[in-house]
Amino acid sequence: MQFVSPEQAAAETGWDLVVVGSGFGSLFFLKRYLEKRPDDRVLVLERGHYNTEDWQFQNGVNSDILPEQTFRHAAGSEKPWDFTIGLGGSTNCWWALTPRMHPSDFKVRTATGMGADWPIEYDDLVPYWQEIERFMLIAGPDELDRFYPGTGPYAQPPHHLSTPDEIMIEKGDGYHFAMPAAKLSRAVEGRGRCCSSASCNLCPARAKFTALNAMMETLAHPSVAIAIESKVTHLDVQNGALRAVHFENGGRDYAASCDLCALGANAIHSPFIALRSGIAGHGVGRYLGEKMLVDAEIMLDGVDHFDGGTDTTAFNLSIIEAGRSSDFANSVYLVKNSFKSGLRLDKGRWRQCLPVQMYVEDIFDYENGVSDDGGDEPVVRFKGFSDYAHAGLDHAMKRLPEVFSPLPIEDVRLTGILPTMGHVQGTMRMGNTIEDSVVDAGLIAHSVRNLCVVGTSVFPTTASANPTLSAAALSYRAVDLLLG
Ligand SMILES: Cc1cc2nc3c(=O)[nH]c(=O)nc-3n(C[C@H](O)[C@H](O)[C@H](O)COP(=O)(O)OP(=O)(O)OC[C@H]3O[C@@H](n4cnc5c(N)ncnc54)[C@H](O)[C@@H]3O)c2cc1C
Numbered sequence: 001m002q003f004v005s006p007e008q009a010a011a012e013t014g015w016d017l018v019v020v021g022s023g024f025g026s027l028f029f030l031k032r033y034l035e036k037r038p039d040d041r042v043l044v045l046e047r048g049h050y051n052t053e054d055w056q057f058q059n060g061v062n063s064d065i066l067p068e069q070t071f072r073h074a075a076g077s078e079k080p081w082d083f084t085i086g087l088g089g090s091t092n093c094w095w096a097l098t099p100r101m102h103p104s105d106f107k108v109r110t111a112t113g114m115g116a117d118w119p120i121e122y123d124d125l126v127p128y129w130q131e132i133e134r135f136m137l138i139a140g141p142d143e144l145d146r147f148y149p150g151t152g153p154y155a156q157p158p159h160h161l162s163t164p165d166e167i168m169i170e171k172g173d174g175y176h177f178a179m180p181a182a183k184l185s186r187a188v189e190g191r192g193r194c195c196s197s198a199s200c201n202l203c204p205a206r207a208k209f210t211a212l213n214a215m216m217e218t219l220a221h222p223s224v225a226i227a228i229e230s231k232v233t234h235l236d237v238q239n240g241a242l243r244a245v246h247f248e249n250g251g252r253d254y255a256a257s258c259d260l261c262a263l264g265a266n267a268i269h270s271p272f273i274a275l276r277s278g279i280a281g282h283g284v285g286r287y288l289g290e291k292m293l294v295d296a297e298i299m300l301d302g303v304d305h306f307d308g309g310t311d312t313t314a315f316n317l318s319i320i321e322a323g324r325s326s327d328f329a330n331s332v333y334l335v336k337n338s339f340k341s342g343l344r345l346d347k348g349r350w351r352q353c354l355p356v357q358m359y360v361e362d363i364f365d366y367e368n369g370v371s372d373d374g375g376d377e378p379v380v381r382f383k384g385f386s387d388y389a390h391a392g393l394d395h396a397m398k399r400l401p402e403v404f405s406p407l408p409i410e411d412v413r414l415t416g417i418l419p420t421m422g423h424v425q426g427t428m429r430m431g432n433t434i435e436d437s438v439v440d441a442g443l444i445a446h447s448v449r450n451l452c453v454v455g456t457s458v459f460p461t462t463a464s465a466n467p468t469l470s471a472a473a474l475s476y477r478a479v480d481l482l483l484g
Contacts, residue, residue: 023089025455026264048086074381088211140180160309198338281438329392
């Protein structure tokens with residue numbers, strides 16, 4: 001990798017592209033851009049340090065900068081938000097579950113009268129998902145094609161299922177599938193297969209796809225210069241065009257001038273930069289949210305679990321396929337192969353329990369978001385998950401015994417709503433016009449046509465799936481629309 005000092009970054013008369021942040025949105029944008037423009041001069045401005053994989057293992061964390069050191073809570077708003085600040089962004093900490101968005105996820109408003117429809121449809125992302133699924137060497141089941149058209153063949157076979165999963169697939173109603181994951185089910189050179197130790201933020205086998213183990217070709221591309229410890233503060237916009245990206249390094253301010261900027265500083269920091277730069281559009285810094293993540297446990301009678309080959313072995317689409325309602329949110333069940341609440345405390349029946357996680361979608365609320373009170377970091381407010389999400393959870397709990405009825409269920413226990421699932425979304429939403437959104441369907445800011453916003457901040461709704469595969473696909477698509 002070619003690291004440059006802030007002085008070198010600022011001295012260049014004009015970068016063809018400045019990329020802000022080096023997480024999923026940014027690096028997939030950069031990878032695609034370099035495929036098309038390999039000789040352009042690109043600068044990556046990354047706020048965090050370069051914490052090598054060895055450093056992360058030795059220190060037991062992904063970064064020495066904690067998320068909560070980078071924002072402040074508004075009064076009475078204590079919900080945590082999780083992400084990595086550092087080279088590679090949250091590719092370092094993610095757990096690499098990679099289902100696609102469901103076709104119905106793009107039409108939430110049409111179905112419920114709430115939230116927003118996406119300005120694109122499922123089919124718009126299919127070629128990009130396919131390409132990225134191959135690149136990330138995703139292990140998954142080709143049978144998903146039934147509900148997610150254009151799926152497969154995946155690059156690797158799915159991870160080994162647990163015994164309850166096999167029963168669900170054999171005796172269930174066809175909605176239970178192995179979970180697609182960017183964790184190897186077969187070793188490749190330099191990387192082992194998933195060890196199912198449920199310590200995915202620091203993957204001991206290097207089975208998990210990260211920027212540092214699988215995107216070095218992009219980061220070390222001869223056209224790319226990287227300035228770390230460079231915190232972008234604002235963008236210089238004149239007459240509707242972005243001229244330069246301002247950043248802070250070692251207590252000093254610098255500016256890097258450029259023709260094009262890809263802003264991918266996550267859904268808390270991108271809007272803060274946009275607010276400081278006067279970027280216009282509906283909802284800049286608004287509509288912050290994520291799905292609700294809920295743990296439950298099924299006590300089984302005579303069937304052992306925990307014999308799967310990865311941390312999350314399967315997901316169940318029963319509720320998604322039944323369709324959304326304006327009364328309650330959509331949800332998906334996941335089967336966890338790790339001891340969420342410990343082993344069962346009945347002698348001889350230690351493994352007769354099935355941890356189930358529920359992802360419950362939420363409708364982003366205009367009042368939740370990021371603001372600038374003149375301090376160094378954004379102020380984040382979140383008034384709680386909506387009634388719609390809570391009703392979705394009630395619905396998912398009610399249907400759980402029926403959905404898992406192929407299993408010998410003794411008891412179902414709700415163990416709790418988790419504080420965060422690390423899916424920060426929604427503050428620079430995409431849409432059709434400046435009256436309803438910040439960026440267009442190609443991720444270009446309505447008000448600044450050489451500013452492209454990447455990453456999960458552009459999501460208009462949470463969607464039912466983990467967001468990152470789709471954020472990467474949106475970045476690829478944005479470059480294709482921009483450069484042809
Ligand atoms: C514990 C955990 C587990 C997760 N598991 C999954 C999963 O299994 N599947 C899934 O789909 N998603 C998962 N996610 C979510 C996933 O990590 C995010 O959806 C994804 O990383 C978002 O991409 P992004 O580009 O928007 O942001 P990020 O990947 O977070 O990248 C943002 C980048 O911007 C940099 N930055 C921030 N501020 C500035 C600034 N001012 N100047 C310069 N640089 C800046 C950061 O250092 C970082 O490099 C998980 C998240 C967490 C926290």
